[in-house]
Amino acid sequence: MDDLKICCPKCEWEPDGLPYWQCDCGHVWNTFDTAAKCPACHKQHKLTICPVSCFALTPHLDWYKGLDKWLEEMVAQINEEVIVNT
Ligand SMILES: [Zn+2]
Ligand SMILES: [Zn+2]
Known part of the structure; x- marks a missing residue:
């Protein structure tokens, strides 16, 4: 996942x-250390504010x-495997 970059949308x-x-x-x-989960109360936050x-x-x-690209590649890989096995 070298292409993964984190930035404000x-x-x-x-x-x-x-x-x-x-x-x-x-x-x-x-x-971003915890993928939006509070380390103190373990609440999973769905929204993230651009703070500065x-x-x-x-x-x-x-x-x-x-992440979309990574997911696409994973899906493509799975499809390839399916084709090989049938
Ligand atoms: Zn909390
Ligand atoms: Zn922003």
């Missing part, structure tokens, strides 16, 4: 590893660029 700001995100429980952490650039609130998964 709106403005393409890339997280710099600092803890910008605050959970409802008050815990502050880098949400455009402040847009977008689905956490939309931040992962290259």
Whole structure:
């Protein structure tokens, strides 16, 4: 997954590893360390705010660029295997 890049879907700001995100429980952490799951209360956050650039609130998964391509390749691989086996 070398092509995987994390950036804001709106403005393409890339997280710099600092803890910008605050959970409802008050815990502050880098949400990309844990795929948007709060390490303190284990709440899974579906939306992620762009904390320093455009402040847009977008689905956490939309931040992962290259994931679609990776998924496509996986699906293509599975299809190939199916063809070989039949
Ligand atoms: Zn929490
Ligand atoms: Zn942004």
